[in-house]
Amino acid sequence: MAYWLMKSEPDEFGWEDLIARQEAEWDGVRNHQASNNLKQMVVGDQAFFYHSRQGLEIVGIMEIVEKASPDTTDDSGKWVSVRVKPLRPLDNPVSLKKIKSDTLLNTMVVARHSRLSVTPVTPDEWKRILSLASDQK
């Protein structure tokens, strides 16, 4: 099973919107690198939901429930989307600031390529973030 991180602006589509809908098409990805990551996803993969622009933090965990297929919002037929469902929120959101200041996490793709909206996460990074998310402060 692979891990991912997917960005969305909460103004457009936030964690609360996913909770309300329970399942959603992750559409609108118009970047080849991000699209290639979507194509590599398989059902059962898990992904962090990250709030970009406003929030700048990982707020929840999703599961991929349907692999990549043509994006319904794309007329050109070039781009794909996957379907996701929420699993659970993080007890404590993990901010980009925290990621960048953590020696285990500051090499994460999301920290190095800020404009990539779908990025892979290694198992070690995944575990570390879950650990930070459950720390009681």
Added chain:
DNA sequence: GCCAACGTTGGC
């Protein structure tokens, strides 16, 4: 709101 870092477009 600004702008750096990208990605894309189009003239040549």
Added chain:
DNA sequence: GCCAACGTTGGC
């Protein structure tokens, strides 16, 4: 097929 100009993303 190069690259200047332009548009977009997203952290700050």
